[in-house]
Amino acid sequence: MSEESKKSNYSYLEKENKNSNKKIIIILFLVVIAAVIGIKFYLDSEKENDRLQQNLEQTYGELDSISTQLDLKIAEIESLGGDITELQLIRKNLESEKEDLKKSNNWAASQIERYKDKVGGYEELLNLQDEKIKKLEAINKELLSENTNLKSEKNVLNDSISRLKNNREVLEDKVEMASRLKAENIKIIAINARGRERDDKEYKPRHIEKLKIQFNLAENSVAQPEGKDIILRVINPLGNALFDVATGSGSFMISGKEMFYTAKQEILFDNTQQQLSFIYDRGEEYKEGVYQLELYADDYLIGKEKFVVN
Structure with missing residues (x-):
């Protein structure tokens, strides 16, 4: 083999090695980029899951608080003589939703947002019950006043009847004494x-x-x-x-x-x-x-x- 041919082969091999090294570097670079992207996606996903978990717990806590307040409203309305049938059905539905939320493994933002919307609805319901309680208290106060007046009138009437009865008995005693023979x-x-x-x-x-x-x-x-x-x-x-x-x-x-x-x-x-x-x-x-x-x-x-x- 001539010297010129040897040089030509060496140059060709050197060129091939350089191309091969470039490919390896590119592949390694792509692997690193993919790893970085994967780690970032994982970290972002964990962060999002934590945020969703916090929102889920917060929403459950709000529902639980509303459930407690609703119990108090039901008890107060019942003590004032109001109708609590509808509220009891709402209370039952609320407990069911709390249980579903507690057991849920799907922490989708849309689902949590739906429950948050329900929290708002329940809070509005509680506000309406406050107005209902005020009206019932006003009615009971009025009824109490009327009842007090009726009792007062009844007492006056009873006193009058008692006095008339006593006067009648006294008169009867006087008549009985006066009618005695002598x-x-x-x-x-x-x-x-x-x-x-x-x-x-x-x-x-x-x-x-x-x-x-x-x-x-x-x-x-x-x-x-x-x-x-x-x-x-x-x-x-x-x-x-x-x-x-x-x-x-x-x-x-x-x-x-x-x-x-x-x-x-x-x-x-x-x-x-x-x-x-x-x-x-x-x-x-x-x-x-x-x-x-x-x-x-x-x-x-x-x-x-x-x-x-x-």
């Missing part, structure tokens, strides 16, 4: 064995074979004509009523207490100052002392007197 001109007459009568109020035992009690019922414009039981009690010096079943004695109730009486008769009170009399035959001698005499109409005292045996 015995007048009470005379205690002793009748001896020969039928002679003495009206001295002091007698010897032998003068009293029988006792005659005579009186009249006073005029009373309030009392109604009706049947009455007139009761006689003759009380001996020991405080005991003279009592003999054989002569018509018995017992009656007065002020819740049982008392014995000496004699009784039924009359028709006719408000004519009618005169009445009892004749009591004891059948034994009267002991010395002061005797009390009491007259009753039904269950109240209408007159009393006394006589002495000595």
